[in-house]
């Protein structure tokens with residue numbers, strides 16, 4: 036059923052590390068807890084809906100792709116995409132609390148806090164959904180797939196209330212998804228056997244991963260990033276105690292991956308490449324040879340001639356995209372799937 040994993044959002048994994056790399060009192064550090072809470076809450080809502088989908092009876096098991104990113108020039112994201120032989124369904128999942136007031140045909144939204152009554156403007160999830168549905172139509176057209184595209188905004192929990200004009204766009208509680216899905220057209224537009232291949236074709240056309248510019252998002256500069264190996268528990272500076280081990284000067288935690296984690300922080304929060312000289316300074320190493328040894332040992336990729344050589348992270352391999360979608364809806368051409 037699920038063709039692609041839903042990894043925890045980049046922010047959930049990365050923001051605690053960024054917090055350890057910024058000086059106390061830096062304005063960017065103050066913004067991190069709020070964003071972390073938002074990301075974790077959004078992720079919780081999305082996995083909740085995954086569970087509901089697993090318990091939803093479909094006439095035939097659908098193919099579900101989670102957490103899809105459309106790359107440049109028009110970056111966009113789809114929380115959940117459901118593919119069947121009859122339709123393509125885009126779900127925009129929003130784990131809001133409070134009362135949502137829609138206006139202007141769903142193009143505007145304000146959220147009212149349950150307790151205080153305070154109202155705050157948000158990007159309307161309906162606008163996001165309609166843009167994602169448009170992008171999906173363009174992509175299906177490019178692939179040559181005639182499936183109609185439907186969409187809904189899904190609120191994981193019924194304690195979120197909805198008021199006003201959504202412009203006819205369904206805004207559903209997750210427990211109502213089953214009824215909504217059973218009301219969608221059931222006539223096959225493509226062959227059942229083509230649905231998984233279509234999922235693979237969609238994955239192949241989209242960006243593999245979301246790239247976040249942390250400096251831009253949190254308004255800090257490379258010079259603000261604290262150097263050195265930091266503790267994996269409390270984030271304080273750690274000292275090297277043996278060939279392999281570092282120990283935290285504050286909480287005494289010992290860990291063996293200190294250099295690797297520090298370099299991951301560099302690539303995520305400073306810049307995507309590092310010279311041997313920069314590595315030596317950032318890790319506080321005694322000489323260039325030790326720095327080069329660490330870069331090579333961890334498999335970073337050397338780029339450029341000796342003088343200007345920098346190291347980069349190895350790109351993650353793309354997801355398995357075996358099988359191709361070939362659509363001839365009249366003949367319902369069968370596609371052979373080759374498992375890797």
Ligand SMILES: [Zn+2]
Pocket residue numbers: 266267268269270271283284285286287288
């Ligand atoms: Zn510590």
